[in-house]
Amino acid sequence: MNDIAQRIHDIKANLPGNVELVAVSKFHPKEAIMEAYEGGHRVFGESRANELVEKARSLPDDIEWHFIGHLQTNKVSTVVPYVKMIQSVDSERLLIKINNAACDTSRQVDVLLQLHVALEETKFGFTLDEIDALLGTGLLDRLNMVKVRGVMGMASNVDDENRIRQDFMAIKSAFDALKGKYFADDSDFNIISMGMSHDYETAVECGSNMVRIGTTIFGEREY
Numbered sequence: 669m670n671d672i673a674q675r676i677h678d679i680k681a682n683l684p685g686n687v688e689l690v691a692v693s694k695f696h697p698k699e700a701i702m703e704a705y706e707g708g709h710r711v712f713g714e715s716r717a718n719e720l721v722e723k724a725r726s727l728p729d730d731i732e733w734h735f736i737g738h739l740q741t742n743k744v745s746t747v748v749p750y751v752k753m754i755q756s757v758d759s760e761r762l763l764i765k766i767n768n769a770a771c772d773t774s775r776q777v778d779v780l781l782q783l784h785v786a787l788e789e790t791k792f793g794f795t796l797d798e799i800d801a802l803l804g805t806g807l808l809d810r811l812n813m814v815k816v817r818g819v820m821g822m823a824s825n826v827d828d829e830n831r832i833r834q835d836f837m838a839i840k841s842a843f844d845a846l847k848g849k850y851f852a853d854d855s856d857f858n859i860i861s862m863g864m865s866h867d868y869e870t871a872v873e874c875g876s877n878m879v880r881i882g883t884t885i886f887g888e889r890e891y
């Protein structure tokens with residue numbers, strides 16, 4: 669097995685069976701993705717629209733692409749034909765744009781609502797109250813081509829393990845509140861995407877069932 673495939677194998681071996689691994693391949697070349705692919709991995713995350721499209725066009729069709737970065741509304745129609753899921757929905761406008769682009773391509777797109785719980789102002793996302801206000805309008809009834817599958821979030825970028833845990837617990841409890849209020853009968857609203865290379869073990873302890881791991885698999889990124 670090549671090194672990348674080996675590292676994916678090792679991570680998966682230590683994850684509970686219900687936790688999905690998204691291999692975050694942003695800034696890494698197609699050859700690295702193919703090494704993971706040859707080891708059997710199929711789910712990859714990218715954070716820039718042009719990079720995702722360029723990779724998706726030239727790599728195998730059975731790769732499941734997840735968009736995980738901040739998505740500008742003017743890039744939505746370029747990425748929608750290629751993605752299984754957009755994890756980083758952070759505005760009503762973006763959600764509507766994704767629905768429209770999905771209509772144009774006759775292709776339903778899975779989305780996660782991004783929650784902002786971290787200390788850093790620079791991170792994107794909704795507060796729980798904002799999502800509550802958005803869903804309370806009944807907007808989703810009119811957006812038939814997006815499927816809201818759950819939430820995504822990041823913990824604060826700090827060393828303090830307690831703060832990280834607190835952030836992940838806030839994301840988990842926001843998921844539970846939304847599930848109870850708006851998605852109780854929707855078994856597809858079932859994804860809690862949280863945890864990256866340095867904090868995914870804590871995230872899984874706090875209820876994550878989708879982790880997004882780049883550096884541990886592919887090495888440091890060269891920006």
Ligand SMILES: *Cc1c(COP(=O)(O)O)cnc(C)c1O
Pocket residue numbers: 692694715736737863864865866880881882883884
């Ligand atoms: C880059 C990125 C990751 C992966 O981070 P690593 O520390 O390399 O594992 C996960 N989630 C999001 C939203 C990212 O932008």
